[in-house]
Amino acid sequence: xxxxxxxxxxxxxxxxxxxxxxxxxDTCPAPPFAPSLASVDAKARIDFLVRAFDREIFDIDAxxxxxxxxxxxxxxxxxxxxxxxxxxxxxxxxxxxxxSTTFGAVSLYGLPLQLTLRLRSARRALSDADAADPCVALAxxxxxxxxxxxxxxxxxxxAGHLGNVAVNLVFAGILGVGYHRWxxxxxxxxxxxxxxxxxxxxxxxxxxxxxGRYRSGQLDVRGTPGPPLPTFAxxxxxxxxxxxSGAALALSW
Numbered sequence: 039x040x041x042x043x044x045x046x047x048x049x050x051x052x053x054x055x056x057x058x059x060x061x062x063x064d065t066c067p068a069p070p071f072a073p074s075l076a077s078v079d080a081k082a083r084i085d086f087l088v089r090a091f092d093r094e095i096f097d098i099d100a101x102x103x104x105x106x107x108x109x110x111x112x113x114x115x116x117x118x119x120x121x122x123x124x125x126x127x128x129x130x131x132x133x134x135x136x137x138s139t140t141f142g143a144v145s146l147y148g149l150p151l152q153l154t155l156r157l158r159s160a161r162r163a164l165s166d167a168d169a170a171d172p173c174v175a176l177a178x179x180x181x182x183x184x185x186x187x188x189x190x191x192x193x194x195x196x197a198g199h200l201g202n203v204a205v206n207l208v209f210a211g212i213l214g215v216g217y218h219r220w221x222x223x224x225x226x227x228x229x230x231x232x233x234x235x236x237x238x239x240x241x242x243x244x245x246x247x248x249x250g251r252y253r254s255g256q257l258d259v260r261g262t263p264g265p266p267l268p269t270f271a272x273x274x275x276x277x278x279x280x281x282x283s284g285a286a287l288a289l290s291w
Contacts, residue, residue: 109142202234
């Protein structure tokens with residue numbers, strides 16, 4: 039009986055030391071920008087961000103590869119015409135066109151990586167949260183959400199549209215000022231600026247809505263971003279007329 043009495047305080051101390059750990063696993067500190075999340079279960083927050091990041095990665099990849107391929111096809115098509123174009127002036131037009139569309143393709147393939155690489159890295163950390171400290175992974179994902187949302191807002195703002203106009207005017211200036219081919223310069227700007235505005239307006243930027251809902255703590259199942267769904271389609275459309283024949287790439291989103 040004496041041994042049991044001496045053992046009882048030891049068992050109670052061990053049980054008391056384990057209690058904070060068990061309760062801490064269900065909640066994580068709320069980020070400074072969303073104090074309302076202090077009482078929200080950590081798993082609910084992680085699941086919400088996982089689904090939001092998956093959707094955004096899918097949509098950005100689809101947008102990047104679709105528009106990048108449009109510019110790449112333009113560069114390849116003009117390159118294919120170059121050996122069969124004897125006129126020096128038209129050869130200049132094609133060469134400048136090849137450079138401009140290659141620049142567009144590289145930009146659309148490469149620049150979105152600064153968003154998707156961060157999202158993928160944070161997403162992997164959230165997947166490994168069970169094996170590591172979930173609160174550390176969650177805090178990292180929340181910082182990533184803030185940073186990528188800020189970058190998306192900048193890219194979709196006035197700076198992105200001004201950048202598109204500026205780049206196209208530079209290539210038009212090369213043709214006009216550099217080679218005195220003003221009709222070609224006007225055509226280059228007339229096609230390039232609307233095309234650039236098209237890809238700017240269709241660039242995914244759902245994280246602004248995600249961040250707003252995350253701040254408010256509205257992480258209910260019905261409002262959680264759903265699984266990725268196809269957001270675009272493409273087809274090759276034949277073109278036949280008395281003066282023109284060929285094919286066009288048609289996109290829908």
